[in-house]
Amino acid sequence: MRLSILAAAFLIAGGSAVDGGGATLSRFAQRDPASGVVIDASAYAAFLSQHVRKQPDGATLVAYASAGPTEKRELAGFIETLEAVDPIRLNRDEAFVYWVNLYNALTIRLILDHYPVRSIRYIRSSPFSIGPWDKKVTRVAGVALSLNDIEHRILRAYFDDNRVHYALNCASIGCPNIKESPWTSASLQADLDKAARDFINSPRGVVAASGKLTASSIYEWYRKDFGDTDRELLDHLARYAEAELAHELRRAKKISRFRYDWSLNEARE
Numbered sequence: 296m297r298l299s300i301l302a303a304a305f306l307i308a309g310g311s312a313v314d315g316g317g318a319t320l321s322r323f324a325q326r327d328p329a330s331g332v333v334i335d336a337s338a339y340a341a342f343l344s345q346h347v348r349k350q351p352d353g354a355t356l357v358a359y360a361s362a363g364p365t366e367k368r369e370l371a372g373f374i375e376t377l378e379a380v381d382p383i384r385l386n387r388d389e390a391f392v393y394w395v396n397l398y399n400a401l402t403i404r405l406i407l408d409h410y411p412v413r414s415i416r417y418i419r420s421s422p423f424s425i426g427p428w429d430k431k432v433t434r435v436a437g438v439a440l441s442l443n444d445i446e447h448r449i450l451r452a453y454f455d456d457n458r459v460h461y462a463l464n465c466a467s468i469g470c471p472n473i474k475e476s477p478w479t480s481a482s483l484q485a486d487l488d489k490a491a492r493d494f495i496n497s498p499r500g501v502v503a504a505s506g507k508l509t510a511s512s513i514y515e516w517y518r519k520d521f522g523d524t525d526r527e528l529l530d531h532l533a534r535y536a537e538a539e540l541a542h543e544l545r546r547a548k549k550i551s552r553f554r555y556d557w558s559l560n561e562a563r564e
Contacts, residue, residue: 320438320440320444320448320449320452322383322436322438323382323383323435323436323438323449323453324452324453325383326382326383326385326386326387326390327383327384327385327386328386328387329386330384330385330386330389331386332384332385332386332389333389333479333480333481334376334377334380334385334389334392334393334396335376336373336396336477336479338369338370338372338373338376339370339373339396339400339477340476340477341369342362342366342369342370342373342403343473343474343475343476343477344475344476345361345362345366346358346359346361346362346366346562347473347474347475347562348562349475350562352497352498353472353493353497354468354472354497354499354560355472355473355474355475355560356473356560356561356562357403357406357466357473357560357561357562358561358562358563358564359403359406359407359410359411359559359561360410360411360561360564361564362407367404367407370400370403370404370407371404373400374397374400374401374404374433377393377396377397377400377435378433378434378435380393380435381435381436382394382435382436383436386480387454388480388483388484389480390454391450391454391456391459391478391480391483392477392478392479392480392483394445394449394450395450395459395462395463395478396477396478397433397435397445398442398445398446398450398463399463399464399473399474401432401433401442401445402415402442402464402465402466403466403473405418405427405432405466406418406466406559412559413558413559414467414557414558414559415427415465415466415467415557415559416557420441427442428441428442428443428446429441429443430442446459446463450463451517451520456487457517457520457521457531458487458488458490458491460513460517460520461487461490461491461493461494462474462478462486462487462490464560466559466560467555467556467557467558467559467560468499468556468557468558468559468560469499469511469512469554469555469556469557469558470499470560471490471493471494471499471500471513472490472493472494473560474486474490488535491535492535492536492537494511495532495535495536495540496535496536496537496540499511499556500532501532501536501540501544503539503540503543503544503547507551507552508543508544508547508549508550508551508552509550509551509552509553509554510532510550510552510553510554511553511554511555512553512554512555513555514528514532514550514553515553525548525549525550528550529544529545529547529549529550530544530545532544533545
């Protein structure tokens with residue numbers, strides 16, 4: 296979920312959340328470094344290859360309208376496969392991709408369940424909510440989880456890698472790309488770096504014009520994930536930026552403006 300600074304602050308404050316049944320999410324901080332288990336994501340790979348479309352500008356969009364009953368069942372089957380796994384029995388990188396793939400697959404399913412919809416924000420978890428992020432949409436190891444639980448209270452809380460923001464996709468144009476294939480532990484570090492580069496060097500990430508910088512609101516909502524100062528944030532962006540943009544970032548003192556496009560990340564057939 297990506298909303299406002301106030302909303303993000305509220306979510307961060309709830310980092311030690313307990314699910315509706317009273318189970319603590321802290322169990323998901325555990326991992327098995329010796330584990331060699333790799334989860335079969337072939338069903339998810341088939342769905343992504345059929346329905347994710349790369350655009351001329353490098354953005355990846357989802358052809359939601361073309362997903363029929365068979366593909367929806369295959370996606371649901373992949374989610375059920377993940378729900379049957381206890382991620383504390385995975386090593387660190389496999390657990391990371393487990394949670395990212397689960398989050399992204401659940402988000403796609405939410406859109407398909409409510410399609411047609413102009414924005415994920417119109418899918419509400421309660422009459423007064425904005426978006427579906429607080430609704431319990433899955434159960435892992437007996438713990439009921441929302442998308443907010445997965446993003447903020449598991450991935451951000453227990454994996455300490457700000458590149459997670461480039462891996463999660465919230466079904467919006469302003470979000471980093473939905474990966475065209477499942478995330479895998481074998482190529483995780485390289486894929487995270489690529490996702491960061493792809494986003495930062497796109498108009499959705501950072502734009503330098505007329506001596507000013509405009510950046511994604513992700514860097515405003517989750518500022519602390521990228522450093523305590525303007526300089527640390529700018530250095531993070533410069534690390535992945537192409538040469539011309541990196542030069543502008545290194546000479547800048549701050550980002551002038553933040554923006555985000557909540558339109559559905561839909562590929563039109």
